[in-house]
Amino acid sequence: MHERLSFFVKRDSALHHLNPLTKIVLALSIILVSIFSPWYWTSHGLLLVVIVPLVFIGKVANEYFTSALRLILPAAGFIFFMQAFFQPIGQTVIFNFWFLDITQESLLFAFRIATRITVMISAFTLFLLTTHPSELMSDLTRRGLPPQFAYVIISTLQILPQMQAKAQTIIAAQRSRGLDTESTFFKRIGSVVPLVSPLVFGSLVEVEERAIAIEARGFTSKKAKTSLYEISDRSSDKFIRWGLVILVIISIVLKLWLS
């Protein structure tokens, strides 16, 4: 019931031992380099030379490739087809359908955008698989992020599964009093209100109770809080972070210089 929504996989690897901030900087710089780099093959290269080896270093290959099949491939594939069909660029027509044509140029463009999306999602997935959300939040709080932000993020991750469980209870309760939830389209639309409104109003009414509870535990107190866990931040972490920042700056400069 109080399960947290998280993709974290507990393994013992070099990637898991990195400081959480280093990992977030790594993910962001992969994304930024793939957006800003002026060369066509950068995103493809990043995927094969950086992300795939990191997946194996982080020992999360199974989980990564499952999520790649389930989440990344459909998203990227859809973008690829939309782009290939709808981009009106290029002369060399390969295939024509109604007012839409696929040209060589639009195929190349679609391939680039789809890979870029794959790189963005992969970098983010890799970060989520190897970082525990609470570890990230306590590290960021230690560095000066207001603790309220950490509360909002961790609490959302907790509330989502709770709400799903509550929705299941409401559906069961409404069905037991004869609400039609699975026949024709219009009947299903009609059943949205009795299903959604108890969920929404119920969770909003709980807000006050929650506020009183956390205020009683010193939520608004200004004193520095002590942490139960120590999070390592070695000098190699700092070295990696600055190296990545410099790489991003180089790619932005190159983009501005070459275009």
Place this chain on the structure above:
Amino acid sequence: MFEKIKKDFTTMTWVLIPVAIAINIAIGQIVVLLKLPVFLDSIGTVLVGIVAGPWAGALTGALSNTIWGLFNPDSLPWWPVAFFIGLVAGLCANAGLFKNWWKVILSGFLIALTAAIVSTPISVYLYGGITASGSSFITAYLLQTGQGVLSAVLSTGFLVEPVDKITTAMLAFVIVQGLSKRLVARFPRPENAEVESGNNTTQIIIALVVVVVVVALGFVVRNMLAG
């Protein structure tokens, strides 16, 4: 300035934000399942904008898209849009535009304009104008007729957004009016949600009728464009 913003972030606001994000995601997913011609993924954001001011709304929007990105990665790059939806909703509420049903239509329209303008550069730069959303069909058609990318994306936004954002604003208004006065009074800006004239039951009924009419119109327009 900062003192004023700080006043909006009471413990009630901090606790409301996660619940609002969960509402965004829950309703957004139900709408996807029902294949309605709207997204309705920012009801919670607008709700926070009404009862806790523009900056709380903006924060809710930005965090909402970031967290939704965990299981729907495509929503991640659109966080600036959600940020401005919350901000504009809060500004409208401060100006008294959430006090009866026809004013809510106006604020829904203003939110829609903002969303269309903010999403255009993201769509053009990141996706070359064609995104994963179904409305890209219209953009593609406009591109084929020889319009520039920027104006094609912008006109699609102006066509599609009002239906969605007016419905969103209306439903947020209905939810706030449906809450007990005692609960609303605990939030930083209860005066934004006070109904000007008439009692709030009639306002809720009129607002729900408007929602049904707008969604039905959306259906008709979509079917006309598709067929």
